[in-house]
Amino acid sequence: MPAQRPSVVVTRRLPEPVETRMKELFNVELRDDDTPMTREDLAAAMARADVLVPTITDRIDAGLIAQAGEKLRLIANYGAGFDHIDVATARSRGILVSNTPGVTTEDTADMAMALILAVTRRIPEGLALVQSGEWAGWAPTALMGGRIAGRRLGILGMGRIGSAVARRARVFGMQVHYHNRRRVRPELEEELDATWWESLDQMIARMDVISVNCPHTPSTYHLLNARRLKLLKPSAVVVNTSRGEVIDENALTRGLRAGEIAGAGLDVYEHGKEINPRLRELPNVVLLPHMGSATVEGRLEMGEKVIINIKTFADGHRPPDQVVPSML
Template sequence: MPAVQTTDPTRSRLKVTVTRRLPEAVETRMSELFDVSLNADDHKMSRDELCAAMRVSDVLVPTVTDHIDAAMLAQAGEKLKLIANYGAGVDHIDVHSARQRGVLVSNTPGVVTEDTADMALALILAVTRRIPEGLAEMQAGRWQGWSPTAHLGGRLGGRRLGILGMGRIGQAVARRANVFGMQVHYHNRRRLRPEVEAELQATWWESLDQMLARMDIISVNAPHTPSTFHLLNARRLKLLKPSAVVINTSRGEVIDENALTRMLRAGEIAGAGLDVFEHGHEINPRLRELPNVVLLPHMGSATVEGRVEMGEKVLINIKTFADGHRPPDLVVPSML
């Protein structure tokens, strides 16, 4: 592992470039501690802008909207020694190439666990209880009064929830599902310890295919890695029951979005709640037309508390690095 390096000791403060607007309290504290360049208008920085920033900065603070590949890192200046990512996921950063060039990468794990789990349950409720349809009817002034057969959804209690990815967020989703009386199942790269399984009342499936065929709701909580890309591909999606619902608050690339759209349109899957998409903000337009699909603009971590805590972790990682120590949230290739 490359040694932790700081910049020229004659420099009083690290040069830090932040690629997007962060909460005011975070930006203010960053400005107090470091020589900071902020993104005042919050525009998504272009590839050329990111390369220019990496040529003049000691530390880059990117977000999920910034894709940093090997070619860009090859253009980075000798000063760049730390990429302090604002977010837990680092699939938008070529961590291997960064480490080969002596650039450390840190992230902000664990901060938005509860917020993202809340959103997963919100999407489950929204889809199964048809909340957006009712909201649209009320806002359009079309409601004609209560009817015994109108807006019929489904009860959560007793439904089988299959969690794909049982890390921090997956376990937080499981705890919430238990409160709603759902039966929790999961598929994970590694089985949980028996005491954790018992606490979560969760059933492990070694075979993802077998789990998918038996679930009423699938919640995707797996990170995007080469091994999880299109993990829910067309073949696996066809294993789902026609009454099943798919929820994704993790990474859009885990699901084959075109295959999911085709099956939703054909009625082969009952519904979906998506907070992330395979191609970022470029959403398949056919998804927007479907009444059984709830689409959100990547809101899973969008709480004031969560975003401030993410910023605080970034600050700690940079300050620890500036003091000549290993950042506490260092990402190493073996973790990916």
């Protein structure tokens, strides 16, 4: 890195306090509008910057990295996920990648519980009825949902967010089960009163609610595929606040339409903002626009982490949140 302030290109509008602090510390280029950069814009930015600050809307693949200039030495991602960045190719070019882990744990776990409640208690249906002006008043059998206390919650991915979801679920009286590539520490299992299932198939077949909290990697792509979705009980609910690619969205849609799955709450989608239109038509589905980390506090903390990663790297040290091969 050069001795002077690093040149930083930010690909999206960030919260104003974050942008202000970046202007104080770096030679930073900020976006005037809040639209994603085109591929050509990204290539140009990577050709002239010391540091690129992308978001999940920017796909930094091998082709783009091949066009990076000699100056580019750090991709400081604004967000915890990094599956949109070809980390291996970046490393082979001597470009480090950092992210912002842990910042949105509580926010995303809150959203997972909100979706569980929204689907099981049919909250969007009630909201739509009142807003339509057609609500005729209380009735004994109207909009009956289900009680979540006593239900079995199966968590896919017992990392930071999965553990936070488990803590919330216990307070609501749910039974916590989980599948993870490695069993968590015994003391954490005891704290969460959680049951580990080595077999994902066996766990899925017995759960009332499935919460997807694992990252998107080659091994988790379509982890909930058509075969596994058919293992679900017809009364089961699926919630995803992680990555859309973990679920076969078409298969999920078919199961919901056929009554083989009771409901779903989704904050992420397999093809980004291109949602299966049949999925949008279903009354037993709650769809949100990737709001899991959308709190003022969370987005500011994400920015602070990005700044720390850049500043630490500019000072000649390893970024504290560097993405390493063992994470891939």
